[in-house]
Amino acid sequence: MKRKIVSSLVIALVVAFMVPTAFAQDKFPSKPINVIVPFAAGGSSDLLARAVERIWPKFSPQPVVIINKPGGGGVVGTEFVVRSKPDGYTLYLAYGSGHDVVMPHLQKMPYDTYKDLAAVSRLSVHSVAICTGAKSEFNSIKDMVAWAKKENKPITSSVSTKAGAVDITITALGKVAGINIVTIPFAGGADAVTTLAGGHVMIGGGHPSEIMPHIKAGRFKPLAVALPQRDPSLPDVPTLIEQGFNVHTWGSIKGVAAPAATPKEVVEYLDATFKKICEDAEFKKLMVDLAQPIMYQNSADFAKFLQQAYADYGKLIKDLNISIQ
Amino acid sequence: MGIFDGIISGFGVALTPMNLLFGFLGALIGTAIGVLPGLGPAATIALLLPITYSIPSPVPAVILMAGIYYGAMYGGSTTSILLNLPGEAASVVTCIDGYKMAQKGRAGAALGIAAIGSFIAGTVAVVGLTLFAPPIAEFALGFGPPEKFALALLGLLMAVTLSGDSTTKGLIIMVLGLLFGTVGIDPISGKSRFDFGVIELQSGFDFVTLAVGVFGVGEIFYNLEQQGAAEIVTTKVGQVFPKMTDWIKARMAILRGTLVGFFIGIIPGGGAVIASLVSYAVEKKVSKHPEEFGQGAIEGVAGPESANNAASSASFIPLLTLGIPSNASIAMIFACLLIKGVTPGPFLIVEHADVFWGVIASMYIGNVMLIILNLPLVGIWVQLLRVPYSILAPVVILFTMIGSYSIANQAFDLYTLIAFGVLGYALRKLKFEAGPLPLAFILGPMIEGAMRQSLLMSGGSFAIFFTRPISMTIVALFALFVMGQIIVSVRRSSRCARVQKAA
Numbered sequence: 001m002k003r004k005i006v007s008s009l010v011i012a013l014v015v016a017f018m019v020p021t022a023f024a025q026d027k028f029p030s031k032p033i034n035v036i037v038p039f040a041a042g043g044s045s046d047l048l049a050r051a052v053e054r055i056w057p058k059f060s061p062q063p064v065v066i067i068n069k070p071g072g073g074g075v076v077g078t079e080f081v082v083r084s085k086p087d088g089y090t091l092y093l094a095y096g097s098g099h100d101v102v103m104p105h106l107q108k109m110p111y112d113t114y115k116d117l118a119a120v121s122r123l124s125v126h127s128v129a130i131c132t133g134a135k136s137e138f139n140s141i142k143d144m145v146a147w148a149k150k151e152n153k154p155i156t157s158s159v160s161t162k163a164g165a166v167d168i169t170i171t172a173l174g175k176v177a178g179i180n181i182v183t184i185p186f187a188g189g190a191d192a193v194t195t196l197a198g199g200h201v202m203i204g205g206g207h208p209s210e211i212m213p214h215i216k217a218g219r220f221k222p223l224a225v226a227l228p229q230r231d232p233s234l235p236d237v238p239t240l241i242e243q244g245f246n247v248h249t250w251g252s253i254k255g256v257a258a259p260a261a262t263p264k265e266v267v268e269y270l271d272a273t274f275k276k277i278c279e280d281a282e283f284k285k286l287m288v289d290l291a292q293p294i295m296y297q298n299s300a301d302f303a304k305f306l307q308q309a310y311a312d313y314g315k316l317i318k319d320l321n322i323s324i325q
Numbered sequence: 326m327g328i329f330d331g332i333i334s335g336f337g338v339a340l341t342p343m344n345l346l347f348g349f350l351g352a353l354i355g356t357a358i359g360v361l362p363g364l365g366p367a368a369t370i371a372l373l374l375p376i377t378y379s380i381p382s383p384v385p386a387v388i389l390m391a392g393i394y395y396g397a398m399y400g401g402s403t404t405s406i407l408l409n410l411p412g413e414a415a416s417v418v419t420c421i422d423g424y425k426m427a428q429k430g431r432a433g434a435a436l437g438i439a440a441i442g443s444f445i446a447g448t449v450a451v452v453g454l455t456l457f458a459p460p461i462a463e464f465a466l467g468f469g470p471p472e473k474f475a476l477a478l479l480g481l482l483m484a485v486t487l488s489g490d491s492t493t494k495g496l497i498i499m500v501l502g503l504l505f506g507t508v509g510i511d512p513i514s515g516k517s518r519f520d521f522g523v524i525e526l527q528s529g530f531d532f533v534t535l536a537v538g539v540f541g542v543g544e545i546f547y548n549l550e551q552q553g554a555a556e557i558v559t560t561k562v563g564q565v566f567p568k569m570t571d572w573i574k575a576r577m578a579i580l581r582g583t584l585v586g587f588f589i590g591i592i593p594g595g596g597a598v599i600a601s602l603v604s605y606a607v608e609k610k611v612s613k614h615p616e617e618f619g620q621g622a623i624e625g626v627a628g629p630e631s632a633n634n635a636a637s638s639a640s641f642i643p644l645l646t647l648g649i650p651s652n653a654s655i656a657m658i659f660a661c662l663l664i665k666g667v668t669p670g671p672f673l674i675v676e677h678a679d680v681f682w683g684v685i686a687s688m689y690i691g692n693v694m695l696i697i698l699n700l701p702l703v704g705i706w707v708q709l710l711r712v713p714y715s716i717l718a719p720v721v722i723l724f725t726m727i728g729s730y731s732i733a734n735q736a737f738d739l740y741t742l743i744a745f746g747v748l749g750y751a752l753r754k755l756k757f758e759a760g761p762l763p764l765a766f767i768l769g770p771m772i773e774g775a776m777r778q779s780l781l782m783s784g785g786s787f788a789i790f791f792t793r794p795i796s797m798t799i800v801a802l803f804a805l806f807v808m809g810q811i812i813v814s815v816r817r818s819s820r821c822a823r824v825q826k827a828a
Contacts, residue, residue: 041371042656050664054378068371069734072527073510076735079524106515110524156782162515184470184781187512187774190656194593194649200469201782213648213670289666324515 028088028266029062035091035256038077038099040070044126044189044209045094047290048254052093052123052274055283059276064091073161074099075110082111086259088266095119096253098164101310105317106163106324118262119306121274122255122297124287126207127227128169129234131220133199141173141224141243144203148179155181158196158204160189163324166205168313169226169249171320173240176247196220207252208233212291226251232293249316250309254292255302271299331674332455335682338384339690347385348392348687352694355396356702359403362410362721363537363728366397367653374661383665384680388687390661391641394654395447395688398597398634399695402439403706406432406626408721410541415597415633417536417763418487418605422618422625424544429621432710434567436703438575438623439630441567444696446583446631450638451688453587454645459671462646465591470782471789474775475799476592477768480599482806483606484768487760494757502765505530513777525737529770530745532598534729536763538742541725543749543759545718566703567623575627578608582631589632590639596652597633597640602764604632619758638688644669645681 037049049066056064069077074097081092100113130141138144148155155174159167162185174181184201186192189210196204197219208231214220215234222237228248230239240247256274258267277283278296287294297305316322338344354373358364370390377386401413406423419439426435453461468476481499488495508519509529520526567575582604589600608628609618618625643649648670650656662669667677674681709717729738752759783789791797 040653040656041367041374042650042653042660047660047663050374050660053375054664066375067734070528071733071735072524075524075527076733154784162513182781182784184778185512185515186778190650191593194466195469195778197647197649198466198469213668216668217648217671219671286664286666289668290663 028269029060031089032062033064033089033091035064035066035093036077036081037066037068037093038070038074038080038097039068039094041068044207044252044290044292045097045254047209048124048287048292049093051283051286051290051292052277054286055277055280056273058280059273072099073103075103078113078117079110081257082116082259084259086261086263088258088262088270090259091120091270092117092257093123093254095255095257096122096125096250096306096309098161098252101250101253101306101313102163102165102168102317104310105314106322114303114306114310116260117257118260118267119299119303120256120258120267121271121278121299122253122295122302122305123274123278124254124292125227125251125295126209126254126292127225127231127234127251128166128205128249129208129211129222129231129237130170130173130203130205130224130226130240131196131211131215131222132203133196134219134221135199136202136221138203138223139221141177141240141245144223145177145179148177148181155179155203156201157181157183158192158201159183159185160192160206161185161187163317163322165249165252166192168316168320168322169247169251170203170205171322172247172249172316173226173245175320176245208291208293232295233288233291248312250312253306253309255297255306267299328455331678331682332686334678335684335686336689338679338683339388339686344385344388344683344687345690347389348691349694351389351392352396352691352698354389355393355398356400356695356698358393359397359400359413359416360706361724361728362404362408362412362541363533363725364731365413365533365654365728366394367657368731369393369397370654370657370661374657374664377661377665383662383667383677384683386661386665387658387680387684388691390658391684391688392691394658395634395637395691396695398447398630398637399440399443399699401633402443402626402630403436403702404541404721406435406439407706407709408541408717409544410721410725411533411536413633414533414536415601415636416630417540417598418601418629418760419626420540421487421605421758421760422620422622425619425621426623426626427710431621432707433703434571434623435626436706437567437700438571438627440696440699440703442575442579442582442627442631443634443699444692445579446586446635447638447692447695448689449583450587450590450635451685451692454638454642454688455685458642458646461591462642465593465643466647467795468592469793470775470778471793471796472799473592474772474779475790475796475803477771477775479799479803479806480603480606481765481768481772482803483603483610484761484764487602487606487609487764488758495761498752498757498759499761499765502762503769505535505762506766506769507773512774513781523737525735528733530741530766531729531732531738532763532767533732534738534742535745535766537725537729538745539749539752539759539762541749542722542742542746543751543753545722546746546750547753548714549718571623575623578624578628579631581607581611582628583635585628586632586635587639590636590651591642593643593649593651597636599767600632600636601629602767604628606764619760641684641688645673645684646671648673 084090225231401416404410404412405416405419409424411417423435585604586600608624650659729742
């Protein structure tokens with residue numbers, strides 16, 4: 001009898017231990033979450049992801065693991081997330097980048113950026129800031145336009161990539177101002193910024209995170225930001241609209257997405273966690289150091305915002321007759 | 326704070342037990358990933374970045390990552406010499422003469438000279454970094470698109486010297502390299518070229534995959550076919566340390582390699598890979614016996630291995646003084662500093678003197694650790710050649726696959742690795758020297774991009790290449806080089822004609 005009790009106790013214990021682990025599979029998250037960054041390590045999206053990676057364990061029992069899958073201008077990594085299991089354990093960080101809001105207007109994509117992905121949270125918006133060298137005679141966009149008109153010469157500008165956010169913004173400015181701006185594409189933001197730092201072009205554009213070290217060093221003068229409102233990371237720099245040029249772009253948006261079929265409660269959990277991270281003091285400090293303004297939006301607002309940004313870029317591309325063919 | 330006070334305080338920082346430990350770890354990990362083919366410093370640093378979150382100060386984290394980066398340059402030569410398999414991108418040219426030396430039973434001498442050359446070059450470059458960092462950084466910024474175009478063109482001219490006996494075959498290989506370089510998104514037009522609808526090809530081929538495939542995997546395929554020959558190679562090991570005659574031959578090569586590496590290392594977009602390739606070309610050009618190159622000339626190992634170390638140390642100059650990351654590994658160190666709340670740039674030396682001087686001091690110590698670590702290892706590595714090829718070959722293939730996968734975390738790179746392996750095998754069979762392939766592959770896109778960027782800058786006028794001082798100087802060098810070559814060949818052919826007449 002006694003033995004029977006002991007053995008049934010053992011069985012009960014074993015079952016008791018087994019059941020919670022079986023149920024725990026349902027309680028999200030029960031294992032580390034893979035965050036796919038579709039760009040190379042060390043870039044601005046990667047830095048944002050690593051800031052999240054650092055703060056994430058404060059608010060979640062499972063860590064996030066950053067996996068860089070660069071290639072095809074971001075398409076390779078994004079497609080990987082689109083095709084992965086929609087269980088919330090594979091996320092895409094950088095949702096709203098050039099290959100989401102600009103490229104679909106210019107070329108065929110292997111997936112539908114908006115139907116195949118579910119927006120989770122917006123984390124930041126990387127505006128386009130237009131700069132010139134510290135020794136330049138331009139102190140505002142107006143100076144630059146006046147010079148170009150008086151001398152009847154083209155303005156040269158380095159831009160990170162062809163048909164990228166910086167290229168479109170500066171091309172649009174040239175059209176609105178009625179001057180000829182030659183945009184010279186490079187193989188990424190760092191190259192473009194270095195070329196301006198060497199004084200080889202008259203102006204250049206970049207995200208605040210790319211140009212901040214040079215502004216701090218007194219090597220660059222920021223002339224304008226291209227957002228509709230001022231950028232919190234460059235509060236003293238007027239917008240193009242403030243300076244009388246009716247151009248705005250959304251730069252590069254940085255949010256999080258999951259495969260479209262991810263369960264709603266998982267998306268809600270993820271969104272709530274990202275919200276807590278965006279409100280965390282340590283994260284705020286980190287983002288100031290990275291010159292990436294926190295611009296949190298929840299899932300629903302972010303999805304709507306992306307549609308707007310996508311439509312705005314579509315209109316600009318059509319108006320400017322930009323193509324890559 | 327003057328330079329002297331700065332470096333003294335830097336040693337104060339770098340010699341604390343914690344920082345010494347991290348410096349040693351960096352040197353150790355760097356050597357290991359340098360030895361493992363395909364696994365490069367950039368991927369390793371990315372992998373280790375989360376570990377540094379828990380370290381409160383940025384100094385040990387950066388000391389660790391810097392150690393991994395320049396440590397990889399020490400280890401990179403090992404498999405290049407022993408197996409014709411570049412352990413690191415910057416050790417591709419080391420294969421050419423290093424492997425021939427190993428086949429002749431001189432693996433120990435090659436490994437020894439590589440380690441010592443690395444030490445000398447690394448230390449000299451850190452001295453340069455200590456003394457002249459800010460003015461040199463300003464000079465490097467002067468390299469815009471026209472200068473890069475001229476430099477890359479000069480480099481391509483030198484690539485011809487990497488070809489073996491037949492210049493025609495060398496040119497064919499160069500064109501092949503240029504063609505591979507055109508695959509992917511063209512940065513100027515934004516259009517994707519030769520991708521055949523494959524998204525992975527839009528970012529082009531990866532340099533490491535190409536080099537490891539053509540040299541390493543191709544060599545293994547070739548050796549598997551020639552069972553007997555492979556066995557002979559693996560039983561000859563030879564003496565471990567370089568002879569006196571080796572020293573005399575290699576000493577100027579080390580010096581020239583250091584200078585070449587240092588100057589290429591500071592140019593944005595330069596770096597250790599191009600430095601090693603250019604150094605090899607320079608050695609072959611200045612040598613009194615260029616016919617020995619490709620047959621196991623020790624200068625062909627000493628020069629490039631010194632150059633890649635000097636370049637890796639020198640590439641810290643634009644990072645620390647301007648906040649400009651000049652290559653992927655340095656970009657990761659840049660990221661690490663930013664995450665730690667330290668912005669690299671002109672104010673680093675003022676705002677974070679402990680980081681600036683601490684890292685520089687740690688590089689002196691790191692180089693000493695690396696030479697102490699690597700010289701005894703030479704004896705152990707050469708024993709690797711005693712491992713039967715039937716075991717060695719699959720293990721090596723496995724590591725190259727892990728390495729290739731780690732570059733972009735995608736399976737596609739495994740297929741390209743094998744494809745390049747087959748190409749490398751075919752080239753061996755057809756007696757082509759693959760040397761110019763990687764150089765043309767890297768320089769082709771640089772030449773094309775920089776030329777089109779320059780012409781956009783000038784509104785289409787080619788005068789931009791001749792009116793800027795640095796660019797004009799390089800173009801003049803190029804012209805001298807070509808003229809010299811023409812004069813030499815004209816003289817040779819007229820001498821031949823005279824000899825024929827006499828006969």
